Amino acid sequence: MQRLTFAVFTALMTGTALMQAQSLLDTIRTPDKAVPVVNQTLSGTWLQELLNPGQAAGTGLLNLVTFQPDGTAISFASTNARSSAHGLWLRVGDRKFLQTMFLFNFDEARVLTTVTKVRVNVQLSPDGQTMNATAEVVVMDRAGRVLSTIPGGTYKGVRLSPEIPGDFYDFQKLP
Numbered sequence: 102m103q104r105l106t107f108a109v110f111t112a113l114m115t116g117t118a119l120m121q122a123q124s125l126l127d128t129i130r131t132p133d134k135a136v137p138v139v140n141q142t143l144s145g146t147w148l149q150e151l152l153n154p155g156q157a158a159g160t161g162l163l164n165l166v167t168f169q170p171d172g173t174a175i176s177f178a179s180t181n182a183r184s185s186a187h188g189l190w191l192r193v194g195d196r197k198f199l200q201t202m203f204l205f206n207f208d209e210a211r212v213l214t215t216v217t218k219v220r221v222n223v224q225l226s227p228d229g230q231t232m233n234a235t236a237e238v239v240v241m242d243r244a245g246r247v248l249s250t251i252p253g254g255t256y257k258g259v260r261l262s263p264e265i266p267g268d269f270y271d272f273q274k275l276p
Contacts, residue, residue: 124159126150126259135262143168143190143198143223147232147258151178154253161256174200182207186219196225200234215248216241221256232258
């Protein structure tokens with residue numbers, strides 16, 4: 102009985118450790134339900150994890166960004182200390198893109214404190230489903246005077262896909 106209890110306990114702990122090792126970026130998509138999108142464009146909606154220099158993966162700021170086909174982008178971060186970010190993107194090579202985003206930063210009273218410009222180099226994976234990027238952050242005051250430039254930021258992203266709900270095939274049969 103003790104061996105069985107030990108075996109069950111070990112299996113549960115191993116399963117829990119494996120589940121904890123995955124991040125939201127690893128589990129957000131359901132591959133068997135996803136409709137693949139493979140192309141040489143950023144167009145679409147992505148989930149990203151933004152990391153400051155030296156910050157460990159899994160501790161970064163989550164960000165949803167939609168890249169429009171016309172080269173514009175808008176993103177929303179998982180914080181209320183900043184505005185949505187608006188920007189531009191451009192393909193500059195094979196699976197390589199340049200992106201520049203602009204946003205406002207606020208204090209606790211939601212008073213504008215600084216304006217941020219983020220310059221980004223993006224590398225798209227061969228299958229078009231993930232991205233890696235390096236970023237340079239330029240922080241300015243309201244007059245546009247540069248207060249600091251912070252190189253070395255990074256982010257990883259995963260392309261979000263339409264997914265088939267459980268009743269999809271029944272839905273397709275409806276008139």
